[in-house]
Amino acid sequence: MSDDDTLIRCESVSKRFCKDLRKSLVYGARDIGRDLFGGDRQLPKTSSDVQLATDEFWANQDISFELKRGQCLGLLGRNGSGKTTLLKQLNGLIRPDTGRIELRGSVGGLIALGAGFNPILTGRENILVNGSILGMSKQQISQQLDEIVEFAELSEFIDAPVQTYSSGMQVRLGFAISAVMMRPDILLLDEVLAVGDIGFRSKCYQAIWEMRHRAAVVFVTHNVAHVSRICDLVMHMEHGTGSVMSADEGTQAYLRQLEVHDSVGTRALAEGVELRRFLMTPDHDIQERRQQTFEFELQLDESIRRFELCLTITSQAHEIMARSISEAFVNTTGQSMIRYTTDSLPLMPGRYGVTLTVDDLDTHQQVFWWQDLAMFDVEGERVARPGLSLLGSWITD
Amino acid sequence: MLTETNTGVTATDDSPLLTTVYSPVSPVRQPFKLLTGICDDIWSTRELIWLLFVRDTKAQFRQSVLGYLWLILPSLVSAAAWFLLNRSGLVQLSTGGQPAAQFILVGTTLWSAFGTMLTVPMDAIQAGRPVFTKMNVPIEAFILSAVGKSVFNLLISATVMIVILKLLGVQFGLTSLLFLPAALGLVFMATTIGLLLAPLSTLFTDIRRAVTAATGVLMFTVPVLFQVPEPGGDMFETVIRQNPLTPVFALSRDVLLTGKLDWLMGTMAWLSVCCPAMLFALIVLRVAKPHFVVRMGM
Numbered sequence: 001m002s003d004d005d006t007l008i009r010c011e012s013v014s015k016r017f018c019k020d021l022r023k024s025l026v027y028g029a030r031d032i033g034r035d036l037f038g039g040d041r042q043l044p045k046t047s048s049d050v051q052l053a054t055d056e057f058w059a060n061q062d063i064s065f066e067l068k069r070g071q072c073l074g075l076l077g078r079n080g081s082g083k084t085t086l087l088k089q090l091n092g093l094i095r096p097d098t099g100r101i102e103l104r105g106s107v108g109g110l111i112a113l114g115a116g117f118n119p120i121l122t123g124r125e126n127i128l129v130n131g132s133i134l135g136m137s138k139q140q141i142s143q144q145l146d147e148i149v150e151f152a153e154l155s156e157f158i159d160a161p162v163q164t165y166s167s168g169m170q171v172r173l174g175f176a177i178s179a180v181m182m183r184p185d186i187l188l189l190d191e192v193l194a195v196g197d198i199g200f201r202s203k204c205y206q207a208i209w210e211m212r213h214r215a216a217v218v219f220v221t222h223n224v225a226h227v228s229r230i231c232d233l234v235m236h237m238e239h240g241t242g243s244v245m246s247a248d249e250g251t252q253a254y255l256r257q258l259e260v261h262d263s264v265g266t267r268a269l270a271e272g273v274e275l276r277r278f279l280m281t282p283d284h285d286i287q288e289r290r291q292q293t294f295e296f297e298l299q300l301d302e303s304i305r306r307f308e309l310c311l312t313i314t315s316q317a318h319e320i321m322a323r324s325i326s327e328a329f330v331n332t333t334g335q336s337m338i339r340y341t342t343d344s345l346p347l348m349p350g351r352y353g354v355t356l357t358v359d360d361l362d363t364h365q366q367v368f369w370w371q372d373l374a375m376f377d378v379e380g381e382r383v384a385r386p387g388l389s390l391l392g393s394w395i396t397d
Numbered sequence: 398m399l400t401e402t403n404t405g406v407t408a409t410d411d412s413p414l415l416t417t418v419y420s421p422v423s424p425v426r427q428p429f430k431l432l433t434g435i436c437d438d439i440w441s442t443r444e445l446i447w448l449l450f451v452r453d454t455k456a457q458f459r460q461s462v463l464g465y466l467w468l469i470l471p472s473l474v475s476a477a478a479w480f481l482l483n484r485s486g487l488v489q490l491s492t493g494g495q496p497a498a499q500f501i502l503v504g505t506t507l508w509s510a511f512g513t514m515l516t517v518p519m520d521a522i523q524a525g526r527p528v529f530t531k532m533n534v535p536i537e538a539f540i541l542s543a544v545g546k547s548v549f550n551l552l553i554s555a556t557v558m559i560v561i562l563k564l565l566g567v568q569f570g571l572t573s574l575l576f577l578p579a580a581l582g583l584v585f586m587a588t589t590i591g592l593l594l595a596p597l598s599t600l601f602t603d604i605r606r607a608v609t610a611a612t613g614v615l616m617f618t619v620p621v622l623f624q625v626p627e628p629g630g631d632m633f634e635t636v637i638r639q640n641p642l643t644p645v646f647a648l649s650r651d652v653l654l655t656g657k658l659d660w661l662m663g664t665m666a667w668l669s670v671c672c673p674a675m676l677f678a679l680i681v682l683r684v685a686k687p688h689f690v691v692r693m694g695m
Contacts (some may be wrong), residue, residue: 007414017691023599028692032596032685035423043421090418092533095687097421105414109532116528120456131451132445133534186416 007186007216008067008090012099014047015085017059027053038247044098059085061240068183072217073244074227076235076254083220087111091216104209108134110192113174119163123154123173126162130177138259144180146226152176153200172200179207187215191222224251224317248383255316255351272301273358273368286378288389292345296356298336306330306361311340314353318371322388323344328361348387349380425684437678438535449542454549469554472509476502479622494625495654503650504621506558507583510551511642512612514587517547518595519605530693536686537679543608544588555580562653572656579649582668586645589671592678597684600692619646641667
C-alpha cells in the first residue's frame, strides 16, 4: 500500500477533562476566552507541556497512530479508559489539547444511531431529516428510501410516529439510514454491533464488513469476539493511553487487564458454602486431550442436605466452552472433598477460566457461584485460539 | 475523490482527498478562513436547514388541540389584561392619545416576539444536544432552522394582529408596509443578543434563567405599554430613550398606528451595530462549540 493510503494520522493527541462539574464549566469558559483572545500563545506539543489544573486529568494522553484504507483498528478498554473520547476527537466533536489529528477523505460515524429523530414525526419523515444530517441530498435520500426501509425491516410501520417504535426499532432505523447511505473514507464505529436482535446484528455485521474494505475503520467495543472478527489492529486503552498492536496482542493485553482486575474472580450467592481449597492437576503445562483433575474442598452449612456441583470452563471473554455437572451429593459432615477428572481435556490451546457453582437440590437454589476462581493456559505448538477441541480428522483427496 | 463503480468496488480518480486537521490551534488565528468556513457550512446545509425547519414547524403543534392559536393567544391574553387594568384606572398607561386597545396589542405582540427570539438560539442548542454530542454537524444549521420556525410563527401572529387591528378600526397607510422590515429588524436584534449569550448559556444555566427574569423587567425600559417619554425627564425616562431597543420598538408601532417615521434613523443606527455583533456571535459560537460539546455529556 502506498503512503497515500494513510487516512488517519494521530500525533501525540491528548485531551484533558475535569472531574468536578463546576470547575469544568469554569475551565470551559476559560478555554473559550483563551481561544478568542489568547493571541499567539505557545501551543503544547505533548501532554508534558501542559500543567493540569485542579481536578483535571488526561482522558487521552499522547496517543499516536496511523491507519490506512482497508485497515480496521479496534479500541479495547475498560469503561472510562478514553475510547469514546478518542473517537470524538477523530470525529471533530472535541478539539485536542495537544498534538494533531490529520484525516484524509470523508468521515462517517455509526455512533449515535437515531440521534436527531423527532419522536412525533413518522419514520419516513425522520429518514429525510436524519439523512440530511448525515450530509445526503434530498434526492439521494428519496432514491434510497426503499432500501433503507427494507434494511430496517420496518415497511409496515414506516408511516407511524417514531415514538411508537420500540428502542430496538429506532436503532434499526438509525442503523439502516447510516449503513445504506454512508460511503465514508473513514468510518467510526461505537459499540454498534450491540444493537437489535441476533438476526439484525448479523445484518449489521455484514454491512460493516462491506464498508470496512473501502475505508479506514476505528471500532470501539468491549466485545473481544467482534474484535477478532473485524479488526486487524487493536489499541488497548488504559487510563487514556494506548498504542497500536496486532489484534491478537491487543486482545490479550485487554484480557490480562480484566484478569488482574478480577484477580480473585467474581463471587456471589455464598450462602452457607465456602470453597476451602481448589487444586488442578497438573497445574502447569496443561495439554489438549490429556487427563486433567479438578479438586474442590467445600464447607457446607448443615441446612444444605443434597447438592450438586457444576464446573464450567469459559474463555477469557466469559464464553462458555465446556461444562460438567456432578451427580447428587449428600452433605453429611459439612465438609466435602470432591474430585472431577476428565480423561481428555477437550480444549484448544489458549487461556481459560474455571467457574464453580453449587446448587441446593432441595430448595433448587444456587447457593454458590465463583467466576474465574482460577485461570489456566492450555499449551500447544500452534497459536492460541481458544475453543472446544473437536474429535475428528481432516482429510484431503 | 472516490467514485463508486458498478461492482461496488471503489476506485480513485485523480482529484485528491479532502484533508481535515484538528489541533489545539484556535480557529480565530485564521479569521477569514473561519468566516468562509461558517458561510460554506451554512450554504452546504441549506437543505438540512429547510428540512429541520419543516420538521419542527410541522411537529410543534401536532400534539395540541388549539394548535396555531397558541401563537397569538399569550399576547392576546396579556394585552387584554393590561387593557382591563388600564380601563379600570388601576394603572395609567400613557398611549400618546392613541386608543389603548390597539396600542397595547401591538406592544405586547412585539414584546412577545422579542422575548421569543432572545431564547431561540440557546434553546436550539439545547434541543440539538443529542446530535451535537455524537455527530459533527454545523450547529448553525440547527439555530437557523429554529430562527426560521420562530419567524414563521411570528409572521402568523403578526397577521392575526393586523386583522384584529383592522377590526378595531385602524386605518393603514402606505408607511404601514414598513412594519414588516421594522419587525424583522427587531427579530434580528433579539436573535443577535440571544446568539451572543448562547455559548455561555450552554455552560451555565444561570444565563437562560437570567434572560427569562430580565425580560420581565426589561419590558419597562422599552416603550411596550407606553409611548416614549419626552426628553429631559428623570433618569428612568433617559434609560428608556437611550435603550437600543427603543427605536425599533417605537418605529414598528408608529408605522402601523400613526405612520410616523421619527425613529427610523435610530433604528438604522442600532441595526448597523447589530451586523458586526452578529458576525462576532457566529465566530464565538464556532470557537466555543468543541468546548461546550465536551461538557454536554458523552
